[in-house]
Amino acid sequence: MRMSDAAALKVAGVTLSFGGVKALRDVSFEAKAGSITAVIGPNGAGKTSVFNCISGFYRPSSGQVLLDGQDISALRPPRRAALGIARSFQNIALFRGMTVLDNIKLGRHAHMKTNLLQAMLYSGAAAREEEALRRDVEERIIDFLEIDHIRNMPVSVLSYGLQKRVELARALAMQPRILLLDEPVAGMNREETEDMARFILDVKEEWGVTILMVEHDMGLIMDISDHVTVLNFGEVIAEGLPAEVQADPHVAEAYLGSGDPAALMKRLHEEAEH
Ligand SMILES: Nc1ncnc2c1ncn2[C@@H]1O[C@H](COP(=O)(O)OP(=O)(O)OP(=O)(O)O)[C@@H](O)[C@H]1O
Numbered sequence: 001m002r003m004s005d006a007a008a009l010k011v012a013g014v015t016l017s018f019g020g021v022k023a024l025r026d027v028s029f030e031a032k033a034g035s036i037t038a039v040i041g042p043n044g045a046g047k048t049s050v051f052n053c054i055s056g057f058y059r060p061s062s063g064q065v066l067l068d069g070q071d072i073s074a075l076r077p078p079r080r081a082a083l084g085i086a087r088s089f090q091n092i093a094l095f096r097g098m099t100v101l102d103n104i105k106l107g108r109h110a111h112m113k114t115n116l117l118q119a120m121l122y123s124g125a126a127a128r129e130e131e132a133l134r135r136d137v138e139e140r141i142i143d144f145l146e147i148d149h150i151r152n153m154p155v156s157v158l159s160y161g162l163q164k165r166v167e168l169a170r171a172l173a174m175q176p177r178i179l180l181l182d183e184p185v186a187g188m189n190r191e192e193t194e195d196m197a198r199f200i201l202d203v204k205e206e207w208g209v210t211i212l213m214v215e216h217d218m219g220l221i222m223d224i225s226d227h228v229t230v231l232n233f234g235e236v237i238a239e240g241l242p243a244e245v246q247a248d249p250h251v252a253e254a255y256l257g258s259g260d261p262a263a264l265m266k267r268l269h270e271e272a273e274h
Contacts, residue, residue: 006034006210007068007084007177014053014063016046022234023049024060029229029239031178033068036204036211038221038242041231042254047214050231051180054212055087056080067178084177088167088184096156100147100166103155104138107173141172144206145199161192168199172207179203181213185220193217197224222246230254 009031016024024046031037039047052058054065056077064073072080086107094103142148145165155163164184171179184200185193201224203209215221221228221242228245230238232254238245245251252264 005177006208008033009054009085009178009210009212010064010066010069011050011054012064012066014050014060014065016049016053016058016060016234024053024234026063027231027234027236028063029236031210031212032227033210034204034208035226036200036213036224037227037229038225039212039214039229039231040216040218040221040245041237044233045231045254046234047231048182049234051087051182051212051214054080054178054180055085081174084175085180086171086174086176086178087180088164088171088182094155094163094167094170097154099152099154100158100169101138101142101151103166104141104169104173107170108134137175138173141169144202145169145172159192161188161195164188164192164196165199168196168203172203172209176209178210178212181211181215183215184213185215185217193220196220200224218246 010028011030012028014024014027015022027046027050029037029039039050041047049058053060056072056075056079060073064071066072067080067083067085072083075083095106142151145168147162147165147169150158150162150166155166158166168181168184171181181200185196188196197220200211200213204211213225225242228239228242229236230245230248230251237250237254238248240248246265247261249261252261255264255267
């Protein structure tokens with residue numbers, strides 16, 4: 001059973017400035033429904049800024065963000081979350097003193113009834129039904145991410161890899177249609193990275209979620225992405241299938257300062273060995 005229908009996300013001509021610094025210049029790309037799209041680029045290229053424009057934390061000076069063709073650029077972050085855009089953060093943003101389960105429950109927040117009138121009209125039976133459904137979703141997430149054994153542990157005692165998995169669990173509890181993953185395997189060892197790769201693929205395939213991820217681990221990107229967009233100095237310099245992007249001299253130049261795809265391949269393989 002799928003949790004939701006995947007949605008398509010489009011970033012159209014987005015420009016973002018901080019004072020005199022243009023963090024993004026006319027950036028356009030699309031994450032197709034039900035696919036994994038990676039946004040890559042050297043440090044400071046604008047990857048996090050793109051995520052912040054999509055989730056609504058930053059307002060671009062021009063351009064649009066479209067969810068299934070609907071312009072959501074004017075909506076505030078909670079409204080975008082309610083429409084199904086969930087994200088994880090580069091540095092884990094969990095409540096460390098709280099248990100795994102309580103952190104996951106917080107993911108529901110985006111779906112809660114906030115309007116008082118709505119809440120009053122919301123009958124006890126319907127509320128109970130929704131509560132049961134929520135619990136069912138939480139159990140499925142815990143089962144799916146294999147975190148049953150740690151559900152009652154405080155997040156602070158968990159390994160880094162497990163904390164990242166709990167963060168994914170919390171994002172899934174929002175029942176997203178679009179999942180933004182900010183460096184999902186940063187700081188992970190090989191085994192943790194392989195586990196996370198498998199979970200990300202399963203989120204796409206079994207849960208029908210469109211995934212957009214920023215990541216530096218090229219091995220992971222090449223293995224699981226359907227499409228790659230490359231940013232450099234706030235501009236899209238290449239995009240396409242992982243293999244196409246890897247062979248693109250512009251990409252090699254952005255990363256290495258030389259336009260030699262063979263040298264880039266060599267470096268990526270060396271990084272993957274670690
Ligand atoms: N809040 C901010 N205020 C001022 N400048 C910012 C702000 N956020 C980002 N920038 C600038 O915008 C540019 C893009 O930064 P961004 O963090 O989006 O890059 P990134 O590709 O995510 O980098 P990294 O891989 O290091 O995380 C950089 O020049 C950065 O200094």
